[in-house]
Amino acid sequence: MLLEARNVSKAFGDFRAVAGADIAVEQGEIVGLIGPNGAGKSTFFNCLAGDTLPTTGRILFDGVDVTRAPPEAHARAGIGRTFQVPTTFDDMSVLANVMVGAFLRRPHRNDAREHARRIVELTGLRADQPARSLGTPSRKRLEIARVLASGPRLLLLDESLAGLTPGELPEAIALVRRIHRMGVTIVIVEHIMEVIMTLTRRVLVFNQGRVIASGTPEQVVRDEAVIEAYLGRGARRPRE
Amino acid sequence: MRKLLAQPASGQRVSICLLAIALVLYPLVFSDAFYRDIGVTFLLAAISASAWNIVGGYAGQVSVGHSMFFGLGAYTPLLLYTLWGWPPLAGIPVGILLSIGLAIIIGLPTFRLSGHYFSMATIAVAELIRIFVGTWALVGGAIGLQGPALARGWWDLTFRGDLPYYYIFLAVLALVLAVTFVLEQRRFGYYLRAIKSSERAARSLGVPVRRTKLQALALSAAFAAMAGSLYGVKTGFIDPDSGFGILVSVQMVIFAALGGAGTLFGPLIGALILVPLQTAANTWFGGGGSGATFVIYGGIIVLIARFEPGGLFDLWRRLAPLLRRRAHAA
Numbered sequence: 068m069l070l071e072a073r074n075v076s077k078a079f080g081d082f083r084a085v086a087g088a089d090i091a092v093e094q095g096e097i098v099g100l101i102g103p104n105g106a107g108k109s110t111f112f113n114c115l116a117g118d119t120l121p122t123t124g125r126i127l128f129d130g131v132d133v134t135r136a137p138p139e140a141h142a143r144a145g146i147g148r149t150f151q152v153p154t155t156f157d158d159m160s161v162l163a164n165v166m167v168g169a170f171l172r173r174p175h176r177n178d179a180r181e182h183a184r185r186i187v188e189l190t191g192l193r194a195d196q197p198a199r200s201l202g203t204p205s206r207k208r209l210e211i212a213r214v215l216a217s218g219p220r221l222l223l224l225d226e227s228l229a230g231l232t233p234g235e236l237p238e239a240i241a242l243v244r245r246i247h248r249m250g251v252t253i254v255i256v257e258h259i260m261e262v263i264m265t266l267t268r269r270v271l272v273f274n275q276g277r278v279i280a281s282g283t284p285e286q287v288v289r290d291e292a293v294i295e296a297y298l299g300r301g302a303r304r305p306r307e
Numbered sequence: 308m309r310k311l312l313a314q315p316a317s318g319q320r321v322s323i324c325l326l327a328i329a330l331v332l333y334p335l336v337f338s339d340a341f342y343r344d345i346g347v348t349f350l351l352a353a354i355s356a357s358a359w360n361i362v363g364g365y366a367g368q369v370s371v372g373h374s375m376f377f378g379l380g381a382y383t384p385l386l387l388y389t390l391w392g393w394p395p396l397a398g399i400p401v402g403i404l405l406s407i408g409l410a411i412i413i414g415l416p417t418f419r420l421s422g423h424y425f426s427m428a429t430i431a432v433a434e435l436i437r438i439f440v441g442t443w444a445l446v447g448g449a450i451g452l453q454g455p456a457l458a459r460g461w462w463d464l465t466f467r468g469d470l471p472y473y474y475i476f477l478a479v480l481a482l483v484l485a486v487t488f489v490l491e492q493r494r495f496g497y498y499l500r501a502i503k504s505s506e507r508a509a510r511s512l513g514v515p516v517r518r519t520k521l522q523a524l525a526l527s528a529a530f531a532a533m534a535g536s537l538y539g540v541k542t543g544f545i546d547p548d549s550g551f552g553i554l555v556s557v558q559m560v561i562f563a564a565l566g567g568a569g570t571l572f573g574p575l576i577g578a579l580i581l582v583p584l585q586t587a588a589n590t591w592f593g594g595g596g597s598g599a600t601f602v603i604y605g606g607i608i609v610l611i612a613r614f615e616p617g618g619l620f621d622l623w624r625r626l627a628p629l630l631r632r633r634a635h636a637a
């Protein structure tokens with residue numbers, strides 16, 4: 068098992084955004100993570116990436132306990148992630164952004180630059196463009212390029228394809244496929260069912276901080292609990 | 308090895324050469340003591356602001372208390388001279404080491420928190436040191452310390468006239484800029500800019516944020532201490548205000564911010580504009596000049612904050628292509 072998280076919770080005051088969530092991911096999988104807004108998916112990712120300290124639970128990466136390790140240690144171990152709200156380095160060029168990722172395993176500038184160039188090309192961005200001038204979908208793509216350059220074994224994608232037009236989707240899906248074929252295991256949060264249906268063979272459905280269903284995409288969209296979570300009463304937790 | 312370093316664009320290389328030549332020739336052309344004094348003051352301001360720039364500009368960790376390193380650098384050689392007759396040249400490295408130690412003591416706790424805590428901690432510590440030094444008899448209290456009046460040898464760094472100081476300062480400025488330039492090109496420089504932009508994203512990519520900030524602060528403190536020690540030996544005298552005063556810290560911030568924080572030549576450009584302006588203000592308004600200085604600084608802060616957060620360097624970078632296009636069209 069590459070990633071194994073058991074009984075992970077994260078409380079903000081009295082409110083438990085993640086409430087006893089489990090996930091187990093095999094090397095080489097693409098796992099979908101879906102669920103209504105506010106279900107706790109991003110917070111769960113933050114726990115998995117060491118960005119927030121979980122209130123309870125244990126997270127093992129490749130058999131090593133990383134529950135309390137800081138995010139930079141997660142990155143070094145091989146857990147990469149993107150952010151739902153993109154956080155590109157706006158004062159830098161696209162290439163420089165990607166180089167920051169590349170430096171993790173290539174400390175010398177020319178090695179890092181060469182590697183970053185290859186990745187930029189792969190992701191279809193323009194190397195010398197200032198990150199500041201990119202729109203949100205391109206920023207998300209830059210985040211993918213940046214983290215990909217850091218050489219992750221596991222990639223957590225948080226709504227990286229959101230905001231794309233239907234016409235742009237196939238290319239983005241192809242990019243995720245290519246990354247997967249490079250040997251990167253992927254967990255992907257996405258609202259667009261087309262993306263989940265095309266990319267994944269196993270889906271976890273998140274609601275109110277825990278996994279309420281899992282299976283193939285076809286199975287979960289027919290699951291009673293899932294339909295209830297998306298449409299039924301109590302589906303939308305008041306946001307205070 | 309040469310290929311490892313990026314060569315600046317050719318137009319930029321020409322400007323750098325011209326600037327270097329102008330700085331080398333300046334005191335020979337303007338041999339009047341008044342102009343040489345402006346030159347020395349400018350170099351000192353450029354060194355200090357460039358030192359600040361490493362942590363305040365590139366890493367975006369705004370210190371408003373860099374006078375603590377400047378003051379430590381200025382006081383240490385004069386204190387070691389006063390106590391045991393050490394030559395200032397031997398005292399300078401001690402001051403630098405003490406500053407690095409102080410930088411680590413301040414950085415370790417505050418870099419765990421958000422940037423504002425660092426800024427506030429630097430102001431507070433610098434002020435505490437200034438007040439403390441002013442009451443401590445061993446280090447001269449409110450009166451301060453003096454260096455050697457007559458040189459026992461060149462290692463006393465006590466020269467007649469400004470010319471030797473001018474070239475020593477110029478060499479140190481070149482050193483600071485060269486180190487900054489090299490670091491800017493390397494992983495360290497990329498990490499600093501990433502940290503400035505988003506610590507969270509930087510950490511997610513494996514950047515050791517706290518260690519990198521600490522290294523930047525230590526290096527910045529070392530150069531600020533070097534600037535202070537140059538000031539101390541040149542003036543042959545140091546007191547709490549000229550070493551640890553808030554104005555010393557604020558000047559570094561303003562010079563760098565005006566020229567362009569986080570750019571190699573920004574602080575130098577800021578000093579190039581402000582030092583002559585300040586001297587003019589002092590000449591015109593006499594003793595009231597320092598009041599005018601504050602007014603000018605206040606105005607500059609407002610203008611930068613409101614219109615040009617990137618400083619003049621950024622403004623120029625955006626305007627230059629437009630001007631060139633117009634020149635071509637004409």
Ligand SMILES: Nc1ncnc2c1ncn2[C@@H]1O[C@H](COP(=O)(O)OP(=O)(O)O)[C@@H](O)[C@H]1O
Nearest residue numbers: 079084102103104105106107108109110111306
């Ligand atoms: N830092 C925080 N402080 C307080 N509440 C938070 C914080 N982060 C997220 N939440 C709350 O946790 C819940 C889950 O949010 P999130 O993980 O972003 O859900 P999702 O990604 O599934 O849409 C939401 O109700 C959100 O308001």
Ligand SMILES: [Mg+2]
Nearest residue numbers: 108109110151
């Ligand atoms: Mg989310």
